[in-house]
Amino acid sequence: MTDSTAPASSPSRASSAFSAFSASSPSDDALRALPKAELHLHIEGTLEPELAFELAARNGVALPFASVDELAAAYDFADLQSFLDLYYATMAVLQTEDDFAELTRHYLRRASEQGVRHAELFFDPQAHTARGVPIETVIDGIGGALDEAERDLGISGGLILCFLRDQPVASADRTLSAALTRRERLLGVGLDSAEVGYPPSLFQDVFARARAEGLHAVAHAGEEGPAGYVVEALDLLGAERIDHGIRSLDDPALIERLARDRIPLTVCPLSNQRLQATPDLALHPLHSLAEAGVAVTINSDDPAYFGGYIADNFIAVRDTLGLTSAQAEAYARTSIDASFASDARKAELRRELEAWRG
Numbered sequence: 001m002t003d004s005t006a007p008a009s010s011p012s013r014a015s016s017a018f019s020a021f022s023a024s025s026p027s028d029d030a031l032r033a034l035p036k037a038e039l040h041l042h043i044e045g046t047l048e049p050e051l052a053f054e055l056a057a058r059n060g061v062a063l064p065f066a067s068v069d070e071l072a073a074a075y076d077f078a079d080l081q082s083f084l085d086l087y088y089a090t091m092a093v094l095q096t097e098d099d100f101a102e103l104t105r106h107y108l109r110r111a112s113e114q115g116v117r118h119a120e121l122f123f124d125p126q127a128h129t130a131r132g133v134p135i136e137t138v139i140d141g142i143g144g145a146l147d148e149a150e151r152d153l154g155i156s157g158g159l160i161l162c163f164l165r166d167q168p169v170a171s172a173d174r175t176l177s178a179a180l181t182r183r184e185r186l187l188g189v190g191l192d193s194a195e196v197g198y199p200p201s202l203f204q205d206v207f208a209r210a211r212a213e214g215l216h217a218v219a220h221a222g223e224e225g226p227a228g229y230v231v232e233a234l235d236l237l238g239a240e241r242i243d244h245g246i247r248s249l250d251d252p253a254l255i256e257r258l259a260r261d262r263i264p265l266t267v268c269p270l271s272n273q274r275l276q277a278t279p280d281l282a283l284h285p286l287h288s289l290a291e292a293g294v295a296v297t298i299n300s301d302d303p304a305y306f307g308g309y310i311a312d313n314f315i316a317v318r319d320t321l322g323l324t325s326a327q328a329e330a331y332a333r334t335s336i337d338a339s340f341a342s343d344a345r346k347a348e349l350r351r352e353l354e355a356w357r358g
């Protein structure tokens with residue numbers, strides 16, 4: 001793999017020392033140390049089997065599996081829906097504010113070890129309120145752990161409330177109203193869950209209301225669904241980033257638009273492999289999107305289920321598609337640029353990236 005596949009923002013310098021660094025293949029440790037922003041991470045998707053069983057026992061919730069090993073063995077998915085069925089069933093163990101805080105603490109500790117310096121966490125409140133868990137319990141638990149991580153680990157970040165697109169629009173509307181009691185905790189809103197048959201257009205009004213509250217807007221689109229859903233997410237929801245978006249490649253005009261308007265795609269290689277959104281990681285379109293000038297970032301989606309956290313995704317990309325140090329740095333820089341961090345925080349993170357290069 002040569003530098004010709006580097007993302008558009010990849011640096012170029014004349015010095016031979018830099019060129020040697022630039023073309024080298026980074027070690028696992030270097031990829032873990034690479035300062036980066038995680039922009040596509042469902043906090044419920046970080047629930048590891050061990051913690052799921054611990055919380056099940058603590059809360060008296062029955063899991064439909066006899067052991068940690070039996071649960072882990074079920075992580076063999078044919079598509080998005082087969083994953084979602086298990087994902088929603090397992091998260092029933094999350095009941096109290098403490099449970100949500102503990103889940104988030106576990107994730108942020110791991111994220112820190114994987115070089116995450118800024119984390120924008122998706123959460124699915126409707127999956128919890130439907131079980132009788134108040135939305136304040138969810139937001140206060142996750143938000144409290146984020147505050148601790150800022151203090152103890154130096155990780156900045158925030159929360160993005162995702163509407164479940166396979167639930168009625170009226171439920172999304174009620175969820176937004178309820179969440180606005182914690183407005184200061186929210187960075188933005190997103191759209192997730194089963195995609196095909198649930199176009200973004202359904203959620204135009206609720207996204208307009210969220211944007212009027214000053215919230216950022218992102219949306220899953222083009223994971224399993226068509227490129228047309230990406231266009232709808234941009235035109236009708238005002239999405240500032242597209243989560244996944246890999247099917248955009250089916251529409252050359254859309255690719256041109258994404259590149260021209262610098263609309264980031266938060267891509268999740270291991271997820272796409274595990275959910276068969278891409279037939280083989282070696283054929284993943286990550287670098288093709290970057291070569292087309294699209295602002296692409298590497299993320300982990302639901303790492304407890306898909307075999308790896310964010311640095312593991314970088315490592316898997318290196319081992320299958322190839323990844324030079326310059327490319328890794330460029331993907332990390334794009335993640336900082338595409339984040340909703342303040343300009344001051346972005347400047348700090350870019351300095352950390354410079355220091356990583358050495």
Ligand SMILES: Nc1ncnc2[nH]cnc12
Nearest residue numbers: 042192193194220301302
């Ligand atoms: N990959 C994914 N796509 C859509 N909804 C999700 N919820 C959690 N993970 C998801």
Ligand SMILES: [Zn+2]
Nearest residue numbers: 042220243301
């Ligand atoms: Zn996702």
